[in-house]
Every structure is written in C-alpha cells, then in structure tokens.
Amino acid sequence: MNSVSNFVEKLRNSGLRPTKQRIKICEVLFNTDKTFHFTINELSKIISEKIEEKISLATIYNTVHAFKREGYLKEITINSDKSYFDTNTSHHHHFFDNLTKELTDLNDEDVEKIQIKKSLPGKKISSVEILVKVENE
Amino acid sequence: MNSVSNFVEKLRNSGLRPTKQRIKICEVLFNTDKTFHFTINELSKIISEKIEEKISLATIYNTVHAFKREGYLKEITINSDKSYFDTNTSHHHHFFDNLTKELTDLNDEDVEKIQIKKSLPGKKISSVEILVKVENE
C-alpha cells in the first residue's frame, strides 16, 4: 500500500522526479495510518528528527506545494500567520482551538448539510469550508 | 450618527485616547453607509489618498487591532498570506474569489442553519465561520 512505489507514483503524478529527499518527505507524510495536520516548520522538524538526513526548507516547500497542487495535501484556512496543511484530503471541516493552536478534523457527516441560498453572477462554488473555533468551557 | 463624538466613544471603549490620527482612521473605517473589507495595506493607501496626512503603518496596525479586540472590526479567515478585516461586525460568512481576490459578504440568513453534530470534550464553540470559494462558471 503505502510503499516506495506508491510514493514514486504520487511524485510522478505531481510532476516531480522521485528523488531521495522527496521519497523521505513522502514517508513522513503518507506512511502512517492516521492523517495529520502540520505547518512547514513542524514538518521540517519531524523530518530531521525521524530521519537522520537534513532536507533544506526550499525542497520541503517545493514538494509540499506540488502535492497540494496535485491534491495529495490540502491547505487549511486558519486565521493565522502561517499555513497549515492536512494529509486528510477527503472533504471535511475543522475545529480550531485558538489557545492551544490545536486543529481537529470535523467530518462532513458531522455537519448538517449546508445550503447556500445566495449565488454570485457568473460564479460557481468550488468549495465550502467551515472553521469552528472553540474555547474552554 | 457616525460623527467625531461617536468615533471618540469607539476609541475610548477600545482603551485608546482619541488622537488626531485615530480619528482619521475612524473616518475612513466608519464614516460610510456601506461596510467593506480591507487589508492593512489597502487601508493605508485609502488613508493617504483620501486624507492629505500620512499615518504611520505602526499606528494603523495598533488601531485596527484595538478595534478588533473590542469588536468594532472583524478579522476574516482567508488564504493566510495576509490579514483581511471587515467593518461589518454582524455575524455573517464570506465568498472568496481566488482569481480576483474579491471578498463578498454572505449573510447569515443566506445559509441554512448549521448544525455541528460533534463536540470536543471540555470545549465549547465560540464561532462558526464558513468560507465559500468561488470560481468562474
């Protein structure tokens, strides 16, 4: 399933050659049973911890953005100063705890179907994203 | 209605002394019949165009953030390369056109009531924001 050949395919689909560094990035991103959220800096830290090698930030940025373009990663819209990414690419929403900065998935089926009763002339909806901000009770 | 005394009140409520610069910022922000969206840079440009005076960026940042803290402005969650603000502080959502970067209000009554069927232990919902991304038909 999530083996090197799968990573090579993902990379080729994204228009990227399967290099050593990119395969390593794939291992961190996709070789898990659970999906997860990350910032580029967190990803960089995970890579340097889990893997002895150092991959330059520029390479991480390039690879993550190529995967996002291809749909293997989603970028999450948080009211913030940095970008969050999600390895869960299915359609879903998020909880965000502004205190802990923690992101939690909110599955599509956990939200009553949303009906948008307004439309913009000449435009069609490409996505509907809900961000539920939470605080301590 | 939206006169200097009203601005002075807004400023005092926000814990700010009513200075010349802050009154000018209020005029641009609140002395209109329509609400609008802006980035700090756009606001800065509007100020230097509409008003002969130059107000430093630091002052604009400080004032906008104080108003946000006090609830006279809302910050909108968009692609996180810069912050967008809204002078419409009523509860509502947004359309965002990624091509034109245009933001449009989506009133609360234009969205079928949202039911979140999941909750996080020890947390309560503080806000639910919908961002509808649109593209050309």
Place this chain on the structure above:
DNA sequence: ATGCTACTTTATAATGATTCTAAAAAAAGT
C-alpha cells in the same frame, strides 16, 4: 494656563514565513 506624567506617533529595525537565486549535485538521455 503651566508643568508633569503617561500614552502615542513615528521611522526604522527586527522578526518570521515564504520565495528566489545561483552554484553544486544528481538524474536522465545519448
């Protein structure tokens, strides 16, 4: 009004995330 104190403004520097660059390294093609 005058003077004192605390708050503001301002230009500029600092920061932090992201993007760019150009040279060295690696991969692909011949």
Place this chain on the structure above:
DNA sequence: ACTTTTTTTAGAATCATTATAAAGTAGCAT
C-alpha cells in the same frame, strides 16, 4: 561515460507584521 536537464541547497531577498526607542501629545493636577 558524457552531456543536458532537473534538483538540492544555503543563503539572500521579500513581504507582512511586530518591536523599539526617541520625539510629540493628551490628560490631569496644580
């Protein structure tokens, strides 16, 4: 193997935002 193209990398550049510290202003007590 040799040449060409792509990639990696460290460091520089950029952009939004925040911090700083000196000079200016508001508020208050006299």
